[in-house]
Every structure is written in structure tokens, then in C-alpha cells.
Amino acid sequence: MMTRPEGATEAPADDVKHLQACINDLISVLALPAIWTGHGSAHVLRTLLDAFLGMLRLDFAYARLIEGPDAPPIEVARAAPPRDVASRPQEVGAALAVYLEGGESAGATRVPNPLGPGDVSIAPFRLGLDDEAGILVAGSRRPDFPTKFELLLLRVATNQAGISLREVRLLDEQRLERQHVEEERRTLATLVEHSPDFIGMATPDGRVIFINPVGRRLVGLGDTEDLGSTRMVDWIADDDRERFLTQVLPSLMRDERWEGVTRFRDLRTGAVIPMLQSAFVIKSPRGNHPRLLATIGRDMTEHRRAEMALRAAQAELAHVSRMATMGELASSLAHELNQPLAAVVTNGSACLRWLDRDEPNIEEAMQAVQRIVRDANRAADVIAHTRALLRRSTAEKTLLSVTEVAREVLALVHPEVLRHRVVILESLANALLPVLGDRIQLQQVMLNLVLNGIEAMMEVSDRSRELAIRAEPYRLEDGSAVLVAIQDAGIGLSPESRERVFDAFYTTKSQGLGMGLSISRSIIQGHGGRLWATANPRHGATFQFALPCAALPVV
Ligand SMILES: Nc1ncnc2c1ncn2[C@@H]1O[C@H](COP(=O)(O)OP(=O)(O)O)[C@@H](O)[C@H]1O
Numbered sequence: 215m216m217t218r219p220e221g222a223t224e225a226p227a228d229d230v231k232h233l234q235a236c237i238n239d240l241i242s243v244l245a246l247p248a249i250w251t252g253h254g255s256a257h258v259l260r261t262l263l264d265a266f267l268g269m270l271r272l273d274f275a276y277a278r279l280i281e282g283p284d285a286p287p288i289e290v291a292r293a294a295p296p297r298d299v300a301s302r303p304q305e306v307g308a309a310l311a312v313y314l315e316g317g318e319s320a321g322a323t324r325v326p327n328p329l330g331p332g333d334v335s336i337a338p339f340r341l342g343l344d345d346e347a348g349i350l351v352a353g354s355r356r357p358d359f360p361t362k363f364e365l366l367l368l369r370v371a372t373n374q375a376g377i378s379l380r381e382v383r384l385l386d387e388q389r390l391e392r393q394h395v396e397e398e399r400r401t402l403a404t405l406v407e408h409s410p411d412f413i414g415m416a417t418p419d420g421r422v423i424f425i426n427p428v429g430r431r432l433v434g435l436g437d438t439e440d441l442g443s444t445r446m447v448d449w450i451a452d453d454d455r456e457r458f459l460t461q462v463l464p465s466l467m468r469d470e471r472w473e474g475v476t477r478f479r480d481l482r483t484g485a486v487i488p489m490l491q492s493a494f495v496i497k498s499p500r501g502n503h504p505r506l507l508a509t510i511g512r513d514m515t516e517h518r519r520a521e522m523a524l525r526a527a528q529a530e531l532a533h534v535s536r537m538a539t540m541g542e543l544a545s546s547l548a549h550e551l552n553q554p555l556a557a558v559v560t561n562g563s564a565c566l567r568w569l570d571r572d573e574p575n576i577e578e579a580m581q582a583v584q585r586i587v588r589d590a591n592r593a594a595d596v597i598a599h600t601r602a603l604l605r606r607s608t609a610e611k612t613l614l615s616v617t618e619v620a621r622e623v624l625a626l627v628h629p630e631v632l633r634h635r636v637v638i639l640e641s642l643a644n645a646l647l648p649v650l651g652d653r654i655q656l657q658q659v660m661l662n663l664v665l666n667g668i669e670a671m672m673e674v675s676d677r678s679r680e681l682a683i684r685a686e687p688y689r690l691e692d693g694s695a696v697l698v699a700i701q702d703a704g705i706g707l708s709p710e711s712r713e714r715v716f717d718a719f720y721t722t723k724s725q726g727l728g729m730g731l732s733i734s735r736s737i738i739q740g741h742g743g744r745l746w747a748t749a750n751p752r753h754g755a756t757f758q759f760a761l762p763c764a765a766l767p768v769v
Pocket residue numbers: 662666667670702704705706707715720721722723725726727728729730731732754755757
């Protein structure tokens with residue numbers, strides 16, 4: 215279909231025909247979007263230019279579209295046969311570039327023909343809704359190009375194309391977004407698949423809907439076995455199920471989080487698996503109701519085993535260190551034993567003498583025997599204490615009074631105290647709440663601290679060697695506690711050594727093992743308490759520990 219030069223005088227019949235042709239062209243242009251749906255931008259431009267060349271007497275048409283800052287521009291060109299520029303639109307674009315800088319112009323511009331000799335009229339149009347999107351140029355050698363109708367047609371079609379191109383772009387973006395989301399979903403799924411931890415999900419009413427491969431293996435499900443009617447409770451060990459249903463689940467639903475240990479069981483072997491769980495509620499995107507229950511859990515079996523091995527090793531070490539401490543005490547212990555034993559001998563001889571008389575003095579003899587019994591008991595006590603400390607014992611926690619333990623330790627170090635002319639200042643509260651602890655271990659801690667204090671004062675000669683021992687009520691973050699402080703007037707602690715002294719094998723003594731404080735700290739921590747050191751304002755150091763009081767049953 216051809217348009218006519220405007221302004222030519224025509225017969226009315228011709229006018230009608232011309233108008234019909236124009237309307238047909240317009241209708242074709244309006245139908246273009248229908249063939250564009252589902253295609254990319256390049257297709258839209260190619261068919262648009264083809265339509266232009268088919269409808270208007272053009273020599274060429276060119277379009278360039280910039281789809282984004284990173285994408286190369288799409289360029290399309292068409293020329294009236296026999297010329298063919300479809301394969302080299304860039305050349306047309308380059309030849310026109312200087313004339314297109316001003317963008318869209320209302321009328322025609324006469325420029326040198328980019329495809330051959332002579333001049334052409336060009337009509338540039340903005341393509342797309344923002345200026346940057348692109349440009350479309352139609353060119354014709356006709357001096358009357360473009361006529362008003364051609365201008366109208368080109369503008370309508372270009373607008374249509376603009377809308378379609380935007381749609382294409384939006385669809386592309388949506389597709390990319392979907393791809394992106396899908397990729398992300400797959401990445402997350404891979405993470406879950408490869409997680410060494412148990413990951414599972416269930417509906418709020420307890421039906422299991424997902425479990426990762428590690429989880430499957432853990433509870434004895436095959437890789438492909440259908441979860442079907444599996445329920446969360448099926449995995450909980452029999453003796454933990456009650457607690458799971460009455461405490462764990464309700465608290466998860468209430469707080470939307472639950473952390474702690476639950477006991478799973480292997481569905482095939484029945485073996486119990488302690489699991490450290492971090493469970494949480496996944497809520498529906500809209501509304502507030504729980505959509506899924508999820509948990510990430512870790513098999514604690516290995517951890518428990520390692521913990522037990524560690525505890526055994528610690529006990530072993532504590533034992534060795536006790537032996538070493540007792541070795542240090544041996545000479546004064548011998549001395550301590552010597553006294554009652556010598557007294558036994560003396561009293562024994564006296565007793566014999568009282569009895570050996572013509573008229574035996576039974577009264578005196580009995581008194582001597584009583585003294586023998588008393589001294590022998592004293593010796594037996596010392597030996598019993600020593601034996602208890604040397605006994606290889608696993609921790610055995612009982613309710614005990616730290617004051618009592620402190621008194622026992624003071625009795626044990628009594629000879630050492632005398633030997634080093636140390637003055638003990640005792641301030642032990644009697645009515646302290648009991649702690650749940652291992653007597654031997656706590657004795658060991660106090661023995662260490664007291665001996666360290668005595669040793670720290672060995673070189674002190676310009677002041678009295680005072681060792682103060684206090685036991686008093688205290689508060690830890692989570693409740694009532696007792697504090698035991700052992701304060702010496704010795705060489706003291708430098709700020710740097712205040713923490714280092716707790717390191718294993720840190721010692722400044724030629725005969726030292728350097729294990730005392732490190733073991734003491736682990737014992738106190740094993741009792742849920744804290745052990746720390748401070749420097750005194752004037753002389754010496756204070757080592758103190760706090761232990762939580764045992765929760766007493768309410769009577
Ligand atoms: N009361 C104290 N005053 C000053 N220094 C101390 C005191 N207690 C411990 N230390 C320092 O901490 C080190 C480590 O103590 P410890 O672990 O009991 O091992 P050891 O007594 O075998 O050296 C000691 O060698 C000493 O240097």
C-alpha cells in the first residue's frame with residue numbers, strides 16, 4: 215500500500231481510496247502487538263521495520279535499542295530492495311549517528327544518503343518511554359517525506375512498539391527474577407542436603423514432611439523411604455516422649471523457639487541418640503499462624519563420649535596432682551604422725567610401769583591407755599585424711615558445707631602452717647547453704663590455694679605471714695552461692711600473671727608442677743562455679759572461688 219504525496223489535487227473517489235488505504239495501514243499497525251507477544255525485543259524491531267518498509271515508500275529504516283547499562287545495544291536495519299542492510303545495521307547506525315544526536319525532531323531533516331549517492335529525508339523517533347531506551351529512523355529520498363499521514367503512522371507504530379518493548383523487558387526481568395529465586399532455592403537446598411546436622415520439618419500437628427539425608431541416616435530411614443505417615447514423636451526415644459509432648463512442644467509453640475537436648479531413637483536399631491536441638495516455628499508469610507515446625511539438630515553421642523573421656527583424663531590428672539601435693543606434704547605429715555606415735559610409745563611405757571609395780575596403779579595405767587587411744591586416733595585421722603586424698607576417686611557429689619571442707623583442709627595443713635610460722639586468720643561462716651560437690655575435689659582446690667599462699671609467703675620476713683581464710687554467702691548471676699577466699703601476704707601477682715597462673719604447667723617454683731591452679735579451676739567450673747585471683751592492695755594475692763548453692767527441695 216502506498217501513501218500519496220500530500221496536497222496533490224485528487225478526485226474525490228481517489229480521496230476515498232486513499233483514506234481507505236490509510237485506515238488499512240493504521241489497522242495493520244494496531245495489529246502488530248498481537249504478533250509480538252512472546253517474542254524478544256529484536257523480533258519486535260525487525261517486524262516493525264519490515265512493516266514500515268512494506269507500507270511506506272521508504273529507502274531504509276533503522277532502529278537501535280539499549281536494554282540496560284550492561285547489555286550491548288540491539289541494532290536493526292532494513293532497506294528497500296534490491297539493497298540489503300539487514301546483516302550490517304551498525305554501518306547504517308554509524309552513518310546516521312551525527313544526525314541523531316538531537317533526538318526526535320518534529321519535521322524532516324535532509325541528510326546525505328547513508329546507503330548511496332544523493333540526499334535523503336529522515337524522520338527520527340524516540341523508541342520506548344524513557345529517552346535513553348532507543349531511537350528509530352525512517353528515511354526516504356522523496357523530498358516530501360514524511361507526509362502528515364506517514365508521520366502519524368510512524369508515531370503510532372513506534373509507540374505501540376515502545377509499549378511492547380517495555381512488556382518484553384518486564385517479562386525478561388520477571389523471568390530473570392524467577393530464575394534467580396529458583397537458583398537461590400536450589401543453593402539453599404544444596405546446603406540443607408549437605409548439612410552434617412540433622413534438618414527436619416513437620417507440620418504443626420506433627421506430621422514429618424522433610425528430613426535431609428543426614429537426618430534420614432540418623433533415624434534409620436532409607437534415602438528414598440517415603441515419609442508418608444511418619445510423625446515427629448516416632449523419632450523420640452520412649453522415655454523422652456512424655457517430656458517432649460508436655461514440655462518441649464508446648465514451649466516451642468509458645469516461644470516459637472526451643473533449644474535443648476532431646477533423645478531420638480534409631481527406628482531400625484532402637485539405639486538412643488542424644489540430640490542437641492535448635493527448633494523454631496516457621497510462620498505463614500501472611501497471618502501469624504505457625505506453618506511449619508523446623509529443627510536443626512546435632513548428634514551428641516560423639517560429643518558425650520569426648521566429654522566423658524575428657525572428664526576421665528581430668529580426674530586422672532587431678533589424682534596425679536594430688537599425689538604430688540601429698541608428696542610435698544609428706545615430711546610434715548611424717549612429723550604430724552611422729553608426735554602422736556611418740557606419745558603412744560611414752561604412754562605405753564608409762565602404762566607398763568604403772569602395772570609393773572608390786573601394787574599396780576590401775577587408775578594411772580588406765581589414764582595412760584586412754585591417752586594412747588586418743589593419740590592413736592589422732593594418727594589414724596591424719597592417715598585417713600591422707601588416704602582419702604590419695605584415693606583414686608571418680609567425682610561423687612554430695613551436699614556439703616564448704617566451711618567444713620575448709621576446716622578439714624586446715625587440719626591437714628596444720629603441720630605445714632607451723633613449720634613456716636604462718637598465722638591463719640579464720641573467718642568461716644557456719645550457717646552457709648550447702649553446695650552439691652565432691653568433697654575430695656573441693657579439698658584439693660582449697661589445699662592447693664592454701665599451700666600456694668603459704669609458699670608465696672616463704673620469703674616474707676618483714677611482716678607477719680598471715681593467711682586469711684573466709685567463707686561467706688555470695689551471689690552468682692543465677693542465684694545464691696558461697697564464696698571461699700584465701701588471702702595471703704606473699705609476693706603477690708603481677709597483672710600479667712593474674713590469668714597466666716591458671717594455665718597448665720605455669721609455675722615459678724623449682725619443684726612446682728604448675729598444675730594446681732589449672733586443675734582447681736576446672737574442678738570449680740565442673741561445679742558450676744568460678745575461680746579467680748586478685749592482687750591485694752598492699753601485699754600478696756587473694757584467690758577466691760564461688761560455688762552455686764544446691765537447690766534445696768522445698769519442704
Ligand atoms: N598465692 C599466690 N601468690 C603468688 N603467686 C602465686 C600464688 N598462687 C600461685 N601463684 C603462682 O602461680 C603459679 C602456678 O601455681 P600452681 O598452678 O598451683 O602450680 P605450682 O604451685 O606447682 O607452681 C605458681 O608457680 C606461682 O607462680
